Amino acid sequence: MDSNGVTELEDLCVQENLSPLDENVDGHFAGVCQHKDASLISINFSVNPMHLETGELMFCLWVSQDLNQSSLTSFTLDIPSSSNDDSMGISDSQVNTSSSLGGGKTAEVIEESYPPCKAFDDNYQNLRTVGHGAFGFVVESLEQSTKLEVIVKYILRSKVLSENWRDDPVLGRIPLEVSLLSHISHPNIVQVLNVFFNKEYVLMVMEKHGSGMDLFEFIEHKPVMDEGLYSYIFRQLVSAIAYLHRSGIVHRDIKDENIIVNEHFHIKLIDFGSAAYMKPGEMFATFCGTVEYCSPEVLMGNWYDGPELEVWSMGVTLYTLVYGENPFFTVDDILACNFKPPFPVSDYLTNLLSWMLLPEPSDRITVEELETDGWVFQPVDMTQYSWQEVMSSSDGPTIPEYEVVYDEPSLYEDSLRLNCIHTMPSVPSPSNRCKSRLHFRSY
Template identity: 30%
Template sequence: MELSLPYQLGKYLLTEEIGHGGFSYVYKAKCENYKIDFVAKILKIKEKSSVDHVFNAEVSALTSLNHPNIIRLYDTFVQDDLFVMILEYCPNGCLMDELKKVKAFNYDEFVYYGRQIVDALTYCHSKNIAHRDIKLQNILIDAYGRPKLADFGISMKMENENLAETFNGSLSYTAPEILCKKAYDPFMADVWSLGVTFAIMATGTNPWIGAGETHELKRSIMIGTYQLSKTVNSKIASLIRQMLNIDPKQRILMHKIKNSPVFKMCLPGFNTFSGKTPEFDALSISGRRYSKQFPEHSNNNTSRPEEDQIKLISIYRKNILNGFTTSKRIVPRLTCSRVPTYI
């Protein structure tokens, strides 16, 4: 299903195809009411019968979630036999694209991306939503370098501690209990998938690199024989091992990941003021490098930065959080109210 561009869908003008998958086509879209770009995710209605659960799951999940590190849903409608979702546009690709630029993330980069991903997934689980397809390709990077958890097409809302029985995610990220074809806890399966994601982030390679054939890959996953370079930071390596425990009952929980030594530490450049400041945690990697040019200080240090430097950092911090924009701001159409920022 390809559209002749430019193509008008309601108030949205589709200008460029971004990609397509088995279920949908994705286009860059402009809206005459706002000076920002959107993404239009489109499914043809006559094809809807077999895959409507994918869009229903994504719409249901995104209308229940409001978090700075989760992709936003702004609108849904039907026109010209097309089912349309209007989503937040992330111009910098996905986390895999960022990883390819450096081969493997250093400690600061790993913590910067990892902590925000953990915050997003912890928030999902607090809403009883399991993502079920965590991987680098489903973590998008917005215009300010912030990771955004996306693609909730096979997500699942869990009630009353029920177990899941189906799975359609990527094999390399699949938890061993799923391969046993038994009912499983999708939240603990998310932890496993995130562990594989972290392993790739830290090493730049798939931890199952020795398993070429599908049956070899499945065997490696089920017995937990993965490869982790000795050059990986010891704290990160320890966390990954706890996440890739083949016994889901022994696997580390999300709240413990969030409070692990890896993510509890104060990142370089965040001690410019008194201790750890949540606002500075929102800075991108380039923003942290920018903040490092100012001298460190404490209340007991007579060498303090000039007032204009403090003012400049404050302005930079505020702009990061506000998105560097003076354009008309909009709230997701299907979201009832704002929630506090999770950092």
């Protein structure tokens, strides 16, 4: 967007009696910008503030044209609570447009009355709205015959780009997200149970996993964990992403908010609104996801293949799980891959995180290597962990010192049933990562 557009955006904030852009503006919005030919264009945009080392405040602004709105006279700008989700996963982000923008319903109206869909309404009862975003909203519902709680994603048809529709032999014309999830099956990926349609929305009915707690909420509870439990949770993410890549799919929005965990520490990857198929010889140029999970090469606007971005995002997710905070606090930190862990962990884990968060994509560990990594698939006795004990308050991390005997599991199910062994002193590793990374070994 040119300077005229930015000026118009700030002017409109003032016209609507809103504060100028400051560090508290963070989320997704709808508005207008002024083109250089003086015409007004309806847009959707995401704002994310970043503090530079110089002390300056820089705003990252991603803008896309709202093709549904051809002309504008007024608009409403609703500033949501802090969220960076550019899709419609379960979050607190919210996008509102006034009725002058073509008569669309606001998020408040949607939450009070759900769009009718007879085939769906005959079988399900909506209980409450649990999330909303630029492309629709998410509802917790009850399957009336079985009393099974499910999650229903209402996808606004008008917000799905033309290239993101697919012709399905059974379901007909459906959004790419629905098509992807309807044709894949993995124990750590959310499962689609049914699909319904009305004039405005595509309704995707999905399983509800546990209580619906995502990994962000889980981490916020400051769980009492050790590296065995970290690895148990992380290996499931590795398994899910490896499966997607073998299926020719990249998720492109891996983060703690898109991982649901239940009371058995089993996880499910959700929100495939940014997912895409990989094609041989073709690269991606579009930024998707959240800035804090974005790799430096993508942040700089470079083209990317996909898997290398996923490894970076997985590294940020693992770091956040272990340390309870994001590894990067500024854009400069991300570009320099500058992170300072707040406390020590095992050399193995430190080495793994360093390998995943390297600035050069070709130097990073691959998903295939993660599948055979000794720390990721270390022996873990899950009978030693209870949800109640893990979720009790903790004064600090559990720092392990151990050596494990590692036998690579032949099946995914085997990796979840490995037995623990007695702890032994850790094997020291060099402080700087060398090309041949230290792995767990069989003795």
